[in-house]
Amino acid sequence: MSAELNDLIVGILMLGGALMSLAAAIGLTRFPDLMSRMHAASKPQVLGLLLFLLAIAVQFESWSLLPVLVVCWLFMILTAPVSAHMVGRAGYRTKHLRPELLTIDELDDVVGRAQELLLQSRADGTGDADEDEDPQVDDDPGAHSQAGSLDDDSSAQTAQGARRPGHSPEG
């Protein structure tokens, strides 16, 4: 491969990666809410990094370099969804979203049902619930199944008690 062609490929790859970063920055400044900003922010993390790593691979033309670059990209595509999931979950629970902008909200039914059950248990006088009790802020995955089987006072009390430990880190 001639040096000019090599330079051209490297330059185009770098330009593509920089375009991804620029698109992410424009999305961050222009988009209206957290969820759409997350959509823009994930572009340079995966695609931009891939293009820059490809540019490095083309520039140095060394097979011994390739495993390091593959590992670098592999770590990124393993860890980027984790942070996106955590940020999206926290954003949904703290209502950092505009419901009118969502096409579909698949958690709406679940949250509504949990709130209904909570209100029902309060109306029955079973749980002297706290003021800050919020069915959306709930880390214990077993709490929903427990709350779903409320039928008498004692199980309501245990469900309320079980909610507390998972509740405390965020409350």
Place this chain on the structure above:
Amino acid sequence: MMSIFVVLVAVMLSVAAAGAIFRIARGPSILDRVLAADVLLTIVGAALATDMIVNRNLDYLALLVSISLIGFIGSVTVARFVTDRR
């Protein structure tokens, strides 16, 4: 020819970093800020890769790998402790 590309890439990365910093300063919630900080870290990684390509060295490769490996810890930690305080 390479220098034209490098100048273009540097300008675009600078504008992108400025946009991310604007969102860090402005962001209405801490989640917006941590998201923009993640993007800023990625842009820094891209700048490191550009520097390696231009100067034909491999000094920052380990740094690039560690950025992609532990870069998510900050946003996960912050998102874990976000509470509904609005």
